[in-house]
Amino acid sequence: MKPDHPDIQILEEPELGLAERMYLPLFVDGLTTTAKYLVRPKVTTQFPEEHPEIGNPLIYRGVHRLNRDEQGRVKCVACFLCATACPARCIDIVAAPSPWPDRDKYPESFTIDELRCIYCGMCEEACPVDAIELTSLFDLTGRSREEMIFDKEKLLSVYDKTKDSEPMKSASHSTLRVEDRLERG
Amino acid sequence: MTIEHVTVEALIKIVILASGVLAGAAWLVLVERWMAAWIQMRRGPNRVGIPWTNIRLFGLGQPVADGLKFIFKEEFDPAHVSRGIYTLAPIIMLVAALGVFAVVPFGSMIPSLGHWMGTEPIDLMIAPGIDVGIIYVFALSSLAVYGVILGGWASNNKYSLLGGLRSSAQLIAYELPLGLGILGVVLATGSLRLDAIIHAQATTGWWFVFTQPLGFVVFVVAAFAEAGRLPFDLPECEQELVEGYHTEYSGMKLMLFLTAEFIHMMTASVLIAILFLGGWHVWGMTPPEQEIGWGEAILRVAVLFIKTFGVVLFFMLVRWTWPRFRYDQLMALGWKVMIPLGILNLVAVAVLGEISRDQYGMPWGSLVASWGLLMASWLAVAWVAPATTDNRPETTD
Numbered sequence: 001m002k003p004d005h006p007d008i009q010i011l012e013e014p015e016l017g018l019a020e021r022m023y024l025p026l027f028v029d030g031l032t033t034t035a036k037y038l039v040r041p042k043v044t045t046q047f048p049e050e051h052p053e054i055g056n057p058l059i060y061r062g063v064h065r066l067n068r069d070e071q072g073r074v075k076c077v078a079c080f081l082c083a084t085a086c087p088a089r090c091i092d093i094v095a096a097p098s099p100w101p102d103r104d105k106y107p108e109s110f111t112i113d114e115l116r117c118i119y120c121g122m123c124e125e126a127c128p129v130d131a132i133e134l135t136s137l138f139d140l141t142g143r144s145r146e147e148m149i150f151d152k153e154k155l156l157s158v159y160d161k162t163k164d165s166e167p168m169k170s171a172s173h174s175t176l177r178v179e180d181r182l183e184r185g
Numbered sequence: 186m187t188i189e190h191v192t193v194e195a196l197i198k199i200v201i202l203a204s205g206v207l208a209g210a211a212w213l214v215l216v217e218r219w220m221a222a223w224i225q226m227r228r229g230p231n232r233v234g235i236p237w238t239n240i241r242l243f244g245l246g247q248p249v250a251d252g253l254k255f256i257f258k259e260e261f262d263p264a265h266v267s268r269g270i271y272t273l274a275p276i277i278m279l280v281a282a283l284g285v286f287a288v289v290p291f292g293s294m295i296p297s298l299g300h301w302m303g304t305e306p307i308d309l310m311i312a313p314g315i316d317v318g319i320i321y322v323f324a325l326s327s328l329a330v331y332g333v334i335l336g337g338w339a340s341n342n343k344y345s346l347l348g349g350l351r352s353s354a355q356l357i358a359y360e361l362p363l364g365l366g367i368l369g370v371v372l373a374t375g376s377l378r379l380d381a382i383i384h385a386q387a388t389t390g391w392w393f394v395f396t397q398p399l400g401f402v403v404f405v406v407a408a409f410a411e412a413g414r415l416p417f418d419l420p421e422c423e424q425e426l427v428e429g430y431h432t433e434y435s436g437m438k439l440m441l442f443l444t445a446e447f448i449h450m451m452t453a454s455v456l457i458a459i460l461f462l463g464g465w466h467v468w469g470m471t472p473p474e475q476e477i478g479w480g481e482a483i484l485r486v487a488v489l490f491i492k493t494f495g496v497v498l499f500f501m502l503v504r505w506t507w508p509r510f511r512y513d514q515l516m517a518l519g520w521k522v523m524i525p526l527g528i529l530n531l532v533a534v535a536v537l538g539e540i541s542r543d544q545y546g547m548p549w550g551s552l553v554a555s556w557g558l559l560m561a562s563w564l565a566v567a568w569v570a571p572a573t574t575d576n577r578p579e580t581t582d
Contacts, residue, residue, distance in 0.1 A: 038224050
């Protein structure tokens with residue numbers, strides 16, 4: 001683009017008055033601003049001692065959990081929708097025929113690699129039975145990579161730990177069959 | 186006093202002062218980081234305390250941790266530097282910065298310590314009675330330019346060289362107004378000795394900031410530029426020059442550079458406090474009598490330290506208040522504004538001193554005249570605006 005291109009609009013700088021050119025009002029203005037901020041209350045959260053206030057835990061995307069139904073069984077029906085939706089491919093499910101009459105399959109093993117996960121929440125969106133959910137736990141640490149691969153028991157224990165502070169997001173607690181869900185649209 | 190006594194006394198003072206200045210620089214870095222954090226509504230370093238305990242001491246252990254970190258860091262010399270000069274540059278810089286303190290009086294003096302040190306009171310200055318005090322300060326503080334330009338040159342890196350060039354041009358440009366600002370004080374005092382300058386202010390009770398406001402403004406602006414602090418930190422210029430002349434430095438050499446820069450700021454603060462803010466003098470608290478006891482001596486030291494600390498805090502507050510000048514603005518301000526104002530101040534001090542020489546009591550007339558001069562010259566600068574330049578593309582219409 002040349003300087004005389006018609007799309008270039010040259011804005012005139014506002015003319016400085018004498019007071020601005022004296023620099024003094026700006027000088028005082030700047031110093032009062034910084035001095036005011038110097039004594040203001042600070043916004044930093046002192047993390048290990050203080051925990052940050054999480055606005056709405058229900059929409060926070062932290063560590064996953066696998067929900068249980070009323071009978072304490074894993075809610076998941078091993079439909080693989082979450083694993084399909086996952087952009088990071090961190091969910092690994094091994095399905096097996098269900099021992100319970102109300103569903104066809106259940107996950108024999110269900111592992112999430114928490115280090116690969118990008119916490120996008122697509123699994124939660126995809127889940128037809130609201131079995132996988134993201135909690136508001138954010139300070140996830142471990143000493144090895146293996147430790148950070150969460151298996152089914154670990155994910156269920158996350159549910160046990162968080163179910164009181166963060167109730168399940170689905171309104172009904174009953175597990176619907178995938179087919180029913182699909183019929184209802 | 187024998188020559189041995191003088192030597193021992195000087196050595197003791199050197200040890201105390203050198204360690205004190207270095208420790209002071211370390212903890213002032215902490216203060217600066219606190220100020221930076223607080224102004225940005227953060228908390229700043231507040232965790233490092235006593236190791237292996239949970240005692241945090243508001244982060245007062247941070248400078249020790251930082252120092253240890255620098256010591257144990259790898260000192261990496263790039264292959265393309267000229268080794269000798271590259272090593273010499275930070276050393277020159279630190280030595281020059283530390284050497285300035287030889288003639289700076291910290292307070293005035295303390296009473297004699299007993300027989301073996303003689304019966305005279307002891308000056309709180311490493312080299313008492315040097316008649317060229319201020320000239321010595323200038324000679325050494327302009328040596329810092331060598332550290333900067335040698336560091337920039339030896340780094341063999343175009344950004345470092347640019348930083349070094351900018352810095353030397355800036356330091357030379359601001360050396361002149363700095364000297365002119367001081368000349369007024371020297372003219373009014375009739376002495377180049379810093380302790381004599383303090384004493385002159387203490388006896389009249391009129392600090393030079395009141396009688397020579399224009400000189401004060403010129404000196405403070407020039408001191409900011411000399412110390413390379415924002416808004417005049419062109420040599421470093423993190424955003425454009427990636428730290429300028431010390432880009433290639435690491436480890437202890439980098440620490441020497443950073444410490445020297447910080448000591449420059451401390452020197453500038455001490456000089457401002459001594460030359461214009463009355464040194465150890467406060468009305469009604471520290472009378473200018475020569476015979477002093479211990480209480481008086483300690484009070485004077487405390488007053489000078491508080492004043493210096495206040496100026497340092499001002500330096501730090503300014504850093505987070507103003508953006509950096511553009512380089513042409515910096516040069517225009519130095520050559521077109523500060524040097525003429527410095528000369529004007531010098532002439533005014535001479536003329537007013539000559540006129541009010543025979544009058545007794547308060548120099549009200551010259552006081553009004555000098556403040557009037559400050560306002561008039563400030564207005565004139567704003568009116569003419571030599572530092573304002575238009576660098577927008579010219580449109581043909």
